Amino acid sequence: MNAPAADTAVEMATDSERVAELIRQIPDPEIPAVTIGDLGMVREVEIDPATRRARVMISPTYTGCPANSLILDSVRETLCRLGFEADVDKALFPPWSTDWISDAGRQKLRDAGIAPPVKGESRRALFARVPVACAHCGSEHTKQISEFGATPCKALYRCERCREPFEYFKCF
């Protein structure tokens, strides 16, 4: 593919930003309603338009989440398609937190029937409970059915008002 002209610093910066944006738009393989940008997983994007090298650091969510390697591969694939030599790696530190999920991402989760994580609650006492609002009707009269759900990041809840089950993106 043809590299866009990168004659000036401004154009180079724009190009970097465009590439970064395309990476942020990659959907999460487990929850395709949100992108890895919404989740706050894209930490560093360094592009050198002259050598066509790109270095990207991704913050994994849960250490053992099977989606992690798939996400790294998707990023590599995107960079390849754009004609870059990709250097993609995991950045374990600082540790990813659900507080990094953007407000837009939280709304998309809600729209997909997944209650977004409560902000600032990633550290909790052993049996402390935070009220979780129903993803459908917004009621806080909800009950946890299971601490662990279909993916490492989710728990199962039921709304006591509208009686609908829903998933909750756990605070982490």
Add this chain to the structure above:
Amino acid sequence: MAQHPDLVEYCLRLADDQLVLGHRLSEWCGHAPTLEEDLALANMGLDLIGQAREIYGYAARIMRRGCSEDSLAYLRTERAYRNLLLVEHPNTDFAHTVVRQFYYAAFMTPYWNAMTASADDHLRAVAAKAEKELAYHLRHSAQWVIRLGDGTTESARRMRAAIANLHCYTGEMFEVGGMTRRLVDAGIAVSPERVRRAWDESVKSVFDEAGLMPPQAPIHMQTGGRAGLHTEHLGHLLSELQYLQRTYPGARW
């Protein structure tokens, strides 16, 4: 950069605990008492295996030549494994699984928390995530200890049996040898002595609520895992875990 000479051995201890316990939890997949619990056990297993991969990968990078996270997991024999005897104990029944998980998580949650101040960048990074993951394991297993201990006559009987069988493997978690001492002095490792009080308090408060008690008479603590001296159960576990790579060396998919 020159690494501390004991670092690889220390990494193997941590990662072997995680892999072996993660494998044990994976054995429940499709067999747990309820669907929700099946998911929970598999999720906790995934967390542990994910943590093990990070640490094996790190150890392999230090060891270099022909070493990878896979070769460490699949090609070492039983005597080379450094895990605690507690984590290789068979699942037995759900009560044993719960008690084993609770003992381990009550120990590792404060342990990883202390490790977030390690002088080793990689271990510090793993610890920052593992600490949060283990806090979930601790809470989940503690809830089951309470529910089963304070449940029916049968569930309480099974919990007492599990505690009687497993308590003798908890002493090994707190052993401090020369290697640990050297790494603690270097600011890399966490001394298990530092988490003794937190572990005692978790066990006491959860057992109190569950109406359970640790064994009252002094018991002989079983040990040997850190030196590669295991119970008869680890060999059987490894024969399953390593089957594919032993049968078809180098197989990839």
